[in-house]
Amino acid sequence: MxxxxxxxxxxxxxxxxxxxxxxxxxxxxxxxxxESILILSDDQKSSIKKSQKEYLEGNYFSNDSVNEEMEKWLKQ
The missing domain is CATH 1.20.5 (Single alpha-helices involved in coiled-coils or other helix-helix interfaces)
Known part of the structure; x- marks a missing residue:
């Protein structure tokens, strides 16, 4: 059908x-x-654009590197 x-x-x-x-x-x-359609405020849109730019510029941490750092902190 x-x-x-x-x-x-x-x-x-x-x-x-x-x-x-x-x-x-x-x-x-x-x-x-x-209602599942999400309406974003101008601040939210700006924050998303900023985050996308940072990602494209390589300004982020991989999940593995964050997990490794957390393991180091937990061992202290």
Whole structure:
């Protein structure tokens, strides 16, 4: 079944439902899916751009090197 066919089937079934609580539950599920779109503030966008620039310039630590450093600190 294609995505379009599935959507049409779900819409058809929902249109037959008269249970308000059930419809509210479905609405909540659909709202949670649409809320997964992340909206960033200007500060967050700026921070991401800065981080990307640092990464491209090689200004980062590998996971292995951080783990090694942590092991050294823990042994002290």
């Amino acid at each position: 294609s995505t379009i066919e599935l959507k049409n089937l779900v819409i058809s079934k929902i249109s037959e439902v008269n249970d308000e609580a059930f419809l509210l539950a479905i609405n909540t599920i659909l709202d949670s899916k649409s």
